[in-house]
Amino acid sequence: MISMTPRKHIPLSLTLLTPAIAIFLTLAVGAGIFGILGFSPLGSLYTFFVAPISRPDQIGDLFVKACPLIITATGLVFCFRANVWNIGAEGQLVFGAIFSGWVALSFPDWPAITLMPAMVIASIIGGICWAMIPALLKVRFNTNEILVSLMLTYVAALFIDWLVRGPWRDPMSFGFPLTKMYSDAGLIHRIDVPFVGGLGQLHWGVVGALLLATAGSFVLSRTILGFQIKVMGDAPRAGRFAGFKPHLVTIGVMAIAGGAAGLAGMVEVSASMGQLQPNVSFGYGFTAIIVAFLARLNPIGVIFAGLIVALAELGGDYAQIALGMPKVVTGVFKGILLFMLLAGETFNRYHITWRRPAVMPVSKEQ
Amino acid sequence: MKTKTTLSFGAVATAASLALSALVGFTTVTAANAADKVKVGFVYLTTPGDHGWTYAHEVARQDVEKHFGNKVETTFVENVPEGPDSARVIRELAKQGNDIIFTTSFGYMDHTIKVAKEFPNVKFEHITGYKRSPNVATGNIRFYEGRYVQGVVAGLMTKSNKIGYLASFPIPEVIQGINAFGIGLRSVNPKAEVSVIWVNSWYDPVKEADAAKVHIAEGADILAQHTDSPAMLQTAQKAGVHGFGQSSDMKAFAPKAQLFSSVNNWGPYYISKVQQMMDGKWSTGDGPDHWAGNTWVGMADDYLVLSPFENMPADVAKAAAQAAADIKSGKNKIFTGPIKDNAGKLRVPAGKTLNDGELFQTLDYYVDGISGKIPG
Numbered sequence: 001m002i003s004m005t006p007r008k009h010i011p012l013s014l015t016l017l018t019p020a021i022a023i024f025l026t027l028a029v030g031a032g033i034f035g036i037l038g039f040s041p042l043g044s045l046y047t048f049f050v051a052p053i054s055r056p057d058q059i060g061d062l063f064v065k066a067c068p069l070i071i072t073a074t075g076l077v078f079c080f081r082a083n084v085w086n087i088g089a090e091g092q093l094v095f096g097a098i099f100s101g102w103v104a105l106s107f108p109d110w111p112a113i114t115l116m117p118a119m120v121i122a123s124i125i126g127g128i129c130w131a132m133i134p135a136l137l138k139v140r141f142n143t144n145e146i147l148v149s150l151m152l153t154y155v156a157a158l159f160i161d162w163l164v165r166g167p168w169r170d171p172m173s174f175g176f177p178l179t180k181m182y183s184d185a186g187l188i189h190r191i192d193v194p195f196v197g198g199l200g201q202l203h204w205g206v207v208g209a210l211l212l213a214t215a216g217s218f219v220l221s222r223t224i225l226g227f228q229i230k231v232m233g234d235a236p237r238a239g240r241f242a243g244f245k246p247h248l249v250t251i252g253v254m255a256i257a258g259g260a261a262g263l264a265g266m267v268e269v270s271a272s273m274g275q276l277q278p279n280v281s282f283g284y285g286f287t288a289i290i291v292a293f294l295a296r297l298n299p300i301g302v303i304f305a306g307l308i309v310a311l312a313e314l315g316g317d318y319a320q321i322a323l324g325m326p327k328v329v330t331g332v333f334k335g336i337l338l339f340m341l342l343a344g345e346t347f348n349r350y351h352i353t354w355r356r357p358a359v360m361p362v363s364k365e366q
Numbered sequence: 367m368k369t370k371t372t373l374s375f376g377a378v379a380t381a382a383s384l385a386l387s388a389l390v391g392f393t394t395v396t397a398a399n400a401a402d403k404v405k406v407g408f409v410y411l412t413t414p415g416d417h418g419w420t421y422a423h424e425v426a427r428q429d430v431e432k433h434f435g436n437k438v439e440t441t442f443v444e445n446v447p448e449g450p451d452s453a454r455v456i457r458e459l460a461k462q463g464n465d466i467i468f469t470t471s472f473g474y475m476d477h478t479i480k481v482a483k484e485f486p487n488v489k490f491e492h493i494t495g496y497k498r499s500p501n502v503a504t505g506n507i508r509f510y511e512g513r514y515v516q517g518v519v520a521g522l523m524t525k526s527n528k529i530g531y532l533a534s535f536p537i538p539e540v541i542q543g544i545n546a547f548g549i550g551l552r553s554v555n556p557k558a559e560v561s562v563i564w565v566n567s568w569y570d571p572v573k574e575a576d577a578a579k580v581h582i583a584e585g586a587d588i589l590a591q592h593t594d595s596p597a598m599l600q601t602a603q604k605a606g607v608h609g610f611g612q613s614s615d616m617k618a619f620a621p622k623a624q625l626f627s628s629v630n631n632w633g634p635y636y637i638s639k640v641q642q643m644m645d646g647k648w649s650t651g652d653g654p655d656h657w658a659g660n661t662w663v664g665m666a667d668d669y670l671v672l673s674p675f676e677n678m679p680a681d682v683a684k685a686a687a688q689a690a691a692d693i694k695s696g697k698n699k700i701f702t703g704p705i706k707d708n709a710g711k712l713r714v715p716a717g718k719t720l721n722d723g724e725l726f727q728t729l730d731y732y733v734d735g736i737s738g739k740i741p742g
Contacts, residue, residue, distance in 0.1 A: 268450070277449070279449060280449075320443045
């Protein structure tokens with residue numbers, strides 16, 4: 001009989017080792033799948049994970065792809081640490097894009113120095129607004145935030161769809177569902193690296209993402225707020241005895257996650273699209289959940305996890321070009337990775353032993 | 367045509383990548399003898415498994431391979447979303463030495479234009495768009511011609527006088543199709559009405575089937591679609607009603623329900639453009655009118671092909687064949703006045719035919735025979 005007993009103390013080495021083992025097992029299983037599909041296993045792994053980042057511009061593109069994932073996942077870490085299951089970052093991201101889009105389209109004549117901060121603030125407010133619906137419903141009526149936040153994702157997608165087809169459609173777009181282009185001041189520009197020029201599509205939003213993850217790490221590990229969040233997640237009863245307000249923590253982490261997701265929406269649109277369109281997010285809000293867990297709910301880890309998941313996406317496209325491998329393989333990779341991580345998490349938290357079924361113990365009180 | 371054959375591996379390769387590449391000898395990425403081949407890249411919105419839009423492009427890609435044999439090397443990338451990812455994929459195809467790249471969905475337009483600027487020596491072919499640049503040409507099919515014939519058949523076949531239409535997005539191409547259908551319908555049947563459901567997706571079999579069920583529940587006995595999956599026809603077959611297939615012949619999915627399919631035949635276009643490329647004669651065909659430079663052809667050039675007329679009486683099939691022949695010969699230009707909108711207002715006076723630009727810019731109404739109004 002297998003018995004699982006919770007570990008009293010999880011050593012740091014195990015915490016760091018688990019994602020590494022999960023990635024290794026994912027690669028091993030992936031190589032097996034490549035073999036079954038009739039591709040050279042090692043060659044495929046090379047094409048999938050090394051070839052896509054073998055030129056400087058490709059490394060820039062890797063960071064660009066990871067950018068919305070890092071921003072969104074940093075916010076989600078706060079939620080998940082507090083045991084608040086916000087699955088709707090995708091919708092919050094869309095609302096960030098909508099709010100900042102409204103600013104960009106309404107004030108195209110503003111200079112960048114005022115327009116850009118206004119857009120950033122608007123996007124954060126937009127994401128927070130959308131996140132507050134599940135947060136307040138949970139606090140007030142004890143609704144399930146998983147369901148509410150997930151369902152609101154679809155409402156958000158339909159709302160932006162309506163906006164760009166209806167009131168916000170560019171009259172000069174021949175009926176195509178696109179808004180006007182943002183003015184130049186509303187665009188996030190590419191980084192000109194000295195002597196090299198542009199590094200792929202690397203833009204200033206990536207710098208923001210790295211700073212945000214670093215700041216997130218600081219808040220979580222060095223402030224009272226971060227401490228409250230962790231306590232409420234790990235030991236809510238203890239937190240209540242300490243006088244922490246569980247409702248406030250719930251609202252706080254939802255606001256952080258919503259604001260971050262909203263910001264990711266603004267960055268993605270301003271840096272890569274330049275206008276609103278029916279689709280502004282391609283599952284970033286959902287993929288960010290994988291990123292947050294791959295990072296072991298650590299904001300600095302999010303940077304690396306975001307890059308790894310982004311690499312899997314890039315590799316999927318690259319493997320199609322180079323090997324004619326179907327795109328679904330990317331999804332399979334992400335699925336295996338999440339599975340391995342969650343399995344690893346279980347082994348981490350529990351001590352697993354194999355022992356013979358014992359005779360039913362007789363209680364002494366009888 | 368010389369092409370760049372290898373990637374600059376190792377330029378910035380890390381120690382790990384070197385170790386791994388030493389293991390596998392990186393033989394997989396590009397064929398060594400690609401230098402004398404013309405490399406042709408394709409970007410697909412969904413997967414050839416949609417049996418509709420992307421499938422038709424995949425058939426055309428295979429036509430290119432068959433026609434040129436080992437003179438070409440083709441590559442496709444599927445499931446590319448119409449966002450920043452498409453720019454990255456198009457750019458990567460260009461960097462991999464593709465000489466001509468076909469981007470096969472409207473939403474790739476701005477990304478194609480953007481990437482094309484970075485690769486002035488690569489030719490780009492954007493399908494269904496309206497923006498061009500010195501190395502971006504646009505190609506499109508007059509899909510609406512097939513829909514006129516569908517309207518004729520629907521008008522003759524319907525008993526309930528209720529036609530159900532599944533539409534994707536209210537963009538000009540789709541509005542053209544709905545209105546051409548309505549004009550064809552009215553040419554044979556003064557009473558039938560078309561009701562349109564917007565699925566808001568090009569490819570969503572579940573939603574398409576649901577919308578088809580709604581149409582059937584409301585009494586429609588003929589269904590038409592401007593979405594990509596065979597789900598509508600499958601639903602029609604189960605309910606014992608008829609419908610038209612889209613983009614590719616969908617007979618296999620609903621042999622009893624399909625009246626005919628409008629089949630997109632991109633092969634000749636792709637082959638002619640690759641040939642131009644090989645001969646050094648590739649051009650965007652810029653004309654004086656914004657739209658005139660497009661390659662925009664239809665049934666006359668067999669870019670749009672109607673599959674055999676089936677599941678209909680002989681006289682209906684005959685009328686359909688006649689309608690198709692009149693379009694092919696240029697006798698029927700479809701958008702010729704008098705055209706009234708569905709509120710009764712005269713939109714195109716008798717004797718006037720809408721030109722290509724007007725087809726894109728002035729159709730903000732439904733013609734007589736279509737109920738409701740265009741969303742947005």
